[in-house]
Amino acid sequence: xxxxxxxxxxxxxxxKLLEEKKVDLVVGFAKGSLPLRSTPCFIRKPEEAAxxxxxxxxxxxxxxxxxxxxxxxxxxxxxxxxxxxxxxxQENQINRDNLYVIGVPCSGMIDRFKVEEAxxxxxxxxxxxxxxxxxxxxxxxxREVKLSDLCHxxxxxxxxxxxxIYDMLAGEPVPAKPEDTFADVAxxxxxxxxxxxxxxxxxxxxxxxxxACRNACPMCYCTECFVDCSTPVWIxxxxxxxxxxxxxxxxxxxxxxxxxxxxxxDRACPMGINLRGMTRKMVKEVKELFGHEAGVxxxxxxxxxxxxxxxxxxxxVKE
Amino acid sequence: MIIAxxxxxxxxxxxxxxxxxxxxxKEGAYSLYKKIKSGSEACFGYVNSKIPPKGxxxxxxxxxxxxxxxxxxAKLEECIDSxxxxxxxxxxxxxxxxxxxxxxxxxxxxxxxxxxxxxxNTLLVGMACLEPAGTCFCTSMGTGPFDKAGLDIMLTDIGxxxxxxxxxxxxxxxxxxxxxxxxxxxxxxxxxxxxxxAEVACRVNIEGLKARLDANFYDPIWERFHxxxxxxxxxxxxxPTCHCFDIVDEAVDCNGCRVRNWDSCMFPxxxxxxxxxxxxxxGKERMRQRVMHxxxxxxxxxxxxxxxxxxxxxxxxxxxxDIREILADIQGEGRSDK
Ligand code: SF4
Ligand code: SF4
Ligand code: SF4
Ligand code: SF4
Numbered sequence: 092x093x094x095x096x097x098x099x100x101x102x103x104x105x106x107k108l109l110e111e112k113k114v115d116l117v118v119g120f121a122k123g124s125l126p127l128r129s130t131p132c133f134i135r136k137p138e139e140a141a142x143x144x145x146x147x148x149x150x151x152x153x154x155x156x157x158x159x160x161x162x163x164x165x166x167x168x169x170x171x172x173x174x175x176x177x178x179x180x181q182e183n184q185i186n187r188d189n190l191y192v193i194g195v196p197c198s199g200m201i202d203r204f205k206v207e208e209a210x211x212x213x214x215x216x217x218x219x220x221x222x223x224x225x226x227x228x229x230x231x232x233x234r235e236v237k238l239s240d241l242c243h244x245x246x247x248x249x250x251x252x253x254x255x256i257y258d259m260l261a262g263e264p265v266p267a268k269p270e271d272t273f274a275d276v277a278x279x280x281x282x283x284x285x286x287x288x289x290x291x292x293x294x295x296x297x298x299x300x301x302x303a304c305r306n307a308c309p310m311c312y313c314t315e316c317f318v319d320c321s322t323p324v325w326i327x328x329x330x331x332x333x334x335x336x337x338x339x340x341x342x343x344x345x346x347x348x349x350x351x352x353x354x355x356x357d358r359a360c361p362m363g364i365n366l367r368g369m370t371r372k373m374v375k376e377v378k379e380l381f382g383h384e385a386g387v388x389x390x391x392x393x394x395x396x397x398x399x400x401x402x403x404x405x406x407x408v409k410e
Numbered sequence: 411m412i413i414a415x416x417x418x419x420x421x422x423x424x425x426x427x428x429x430x431x432x433x434x435x436k437e438g439a440y441s442l443y444k445k446i447k448s449g450s451e452a453c454f455g456y457v458n459s460k461i462p463p464k465g466x467x468x469x470x471x472x473x474x475x476x477x478x479x480x481x482x483x484a485k486l487e488e489c490i491d492s493x494x495x496x497x498x499x500x501x502x503x504x505x506x507x508x509x510x511x512x513x514x515x516x517x518x519x520x521x522x523x524x525x526x527x528x529x530x531n532t533l534l535v536g537m538a539c540l541e542p543a544g545t546c547f548c549t550s551m552g553t554g555p556f557d558k559a560g561l562d563i564m565l566t567d568i569g570x571x572x573x574x575x576x577x578x579x580x581x582x583x584x585x586x587x588x589x590x591x592x593x594x595x596x597x598x599x600x601x602x603x604x605x606x607x608a609e610v611a612c613r614v615n616i617e618g619l620k621a622r623l624d625a626n627f628y629d630p631i632w633e634r635f636h637x638x639x640x641x642x643x644x645x646x647x648x649x650p651t652c653h654c655f656d657i658v659d660e661a662v663d664c665n666g667c668r669v670r671n672w673d674s675c676m677f678p679x680x681x682x683x684x685x686x687x688x689x690x691x692x693g694k695e696r697m698r699q700r701v702m703h704x705x706x707x708x709x710x711x712x713x714x715x716x717x718x719x720x721x722x723x724x725x726x727x728x729x730x731x732d733i734r735e736i737l738a739d740i741q742g743e744g745r746s747d748k
Contacts, residue, residue, distance in 0.1 A: 124730060124734070125724070125725070133637050213457070214544060297437070299461065301647050301674075303640060306642045319677075321679075328656065328660075328671050329660065363438060
């Protein structure tokens with residue numbers, strides 16, 4: 092279905108939900124202030140629903156705005172948002188009875204860094220949509236790029252573009268995709284420890300510790316994050332490479348079995364650091380060790396919340 | 411004076427024998443100001459750097475002093491950086507931001523030796539903006555693409571060369587020592603033409619803004635702005651005028667350093683009291699602080715607005731929260747209702 096039709100379906104649904112007082116709030120996306128950007132928006136009146144939109148720029152994970160909400164809330168959820176929602180329901184952060192999910196099948200979101208790279212850092216002022224390609228235009232240039240070449244790497248391997256839970260579905264389901272081979276993680280694992288260290292250091296030397304990654308992640312909701320704790324000081328506040336890596340390593344361990352590989356952290360990072368390199372390593376470990384994928388089903392217990400007497404434990408004793 | 415583009419790397423190399431030279435360096439799709447090791451690293455074909463060069467004078471993390479405790483007592487070593495520096499290719503908005511920061515680090519109550527020593531030893535060579543970005547609104551904030559305020563030298567791109575205009579006495583002395591050839595009338599005309607064609611299209615109306623902020627601290631308008639905000643520091647850490655810092659001791663056993671790190675009013679730890687009380691407990695109060703500080707408190711304190719319209723906070727925000735829209739909303743222009 093065309094993006095504009097999807098957007099209309101979302102607007103209609105939101106308006107109706109608010110008119111019929113089924114919800115007090117709709118969390119969705121509005122048109123952003125820059126080319127190829129949309130922005131999370133909060134709609135409380137039926138007449139405001141016209142501001143809602145939908146296209147390949149709706150990259151933020153809106154599950155992040157749903158924890159511990161008062162009242163009834165509807166959310167516009169693409170595949171990865173829906174998986175995060177499932178996990179948050181399981182973790183008692185969202186009350187399913189108070190949530191209405193407007194599911195949107197998703198075929199991928201645009202990576203702003205790929206756009207910038209495609210035009211060599213120049214400023215895109217206007218975009219022409221040609222269906223499966225975009226023409227990126229700026230002062231003295233116009234470049235046509237295939238939509239699939241601009242897609243986030245997350246979206247390329249995502250098998251759950253169709254929301255796993257929803258109360259209504261806007262649009263037609265997207266076709267199924269093959270199993271994720273984790274080729275990127277395997278390539279990292281194939282490196283020697285020194286090479287792995289160097290690769291991580293190269294990425295995380297650019298970190299400015301703005302914590303956009305942590306704050307964009309729906310799963311990072313501790314009242315006090317370990318990086319903010321001052322008694323004791325778990326890691327230095329100074330952004331040096333080792334502590335930057337420690338910060339990410341801590342974050343990744345804390346979201347083991349909970350991370351839906353939505354890429355929200357990676358998308359939020361203003362420095363364009365590859366955060367999925369680390370998060371996906373953990374996603375792969377959890378899948379291999381426990382056969383668990385976060386947020387795929389409400390009935391499946393999260394990997395680290397379940398204990399079986401015959402759990403394999405080769406990391407403890409030889410089996 | 412004029413310098414051919416081909417000669418620029420050599421000139422930077424020459425400067426490097428006497429100064430630490432900071433210049434924009436390409437990092438993938440964006441640029442960052444870095445201390446260069448060779449003149450050929452510098453790359454001036456950028457709109458503006460990802461993070462402002464304010465860190466050359468006010469580093470994200472700096473050691474104030476180091477200490478060592480022994481049986482004989484404490485030994486202190488102060489870390490004042492008096493190295494001679496040149497920031498080469500700084501944009502006019504970023505130079506202007508340093509004039510604003512001077513108010514903070516050098517006033518009746520405080521003189522910050524760390525910042526001021528660096529400031530005294532740093533020359534700013536500016537690069538006029540011939541292609542301002544769509545997010546630039548510098549001309550609304552009392553500066554502009556050719557503003558020479560705060561610069562020692564101004565460069566203007568005229569195709570295969572730069573027109574070199576000394577601005578300050580120090581800049582004049584530096585330029586005189588470089589053995590540059592004089593600019594002809596034709597080259598001066600080319601620079602003037604380039605300037606005329608550059609345009610800052612975006613305008614932000616701040617007329618009367620301060621008066622509104624004086625009166626609207628309790629206005630319900632603040633309930634909405636922060637709603638989508640994540641509370642990160644992508645905006646404040648990329649802002650050339652933000653200057654909040656946090657001082658911590660980083661020590662192992664008896665050896666340590668007192669370190670000053672950038673802080674951000676968008677963080678939950680900002681102004682968290684020892685008692686556990688926080689006067690800015692949530693997103694609403696934090697966003698209000700960010701806006702109030704830039705457009706009211708700074709004006710109260712120093713009679714200037716703490717924003718130079720560089721647009722970085724707009725580009726870097728992960729949820730596209732646009733300060734221009736907040737300001738328009740406060741001004742009753744309803745930009746975000748579009
Ligand atoms: S978002 Fe990027 S720069 Fe900011 S703390 Fe995370 S990794 Fe570092
Ligand atoms: S507030 Fe935004 S636009 Fe203004 S100087 Fe700071 S980063 Fe630039
Ligand atoms: S209070 Fe906020 S807006 Fe003001 S300088 Fe500090 S970080 Fe920037
Ligand atoms: S960058 Fe955006 S999300 Fe982060 S604190 Fe600033 S306004 Fe909020």
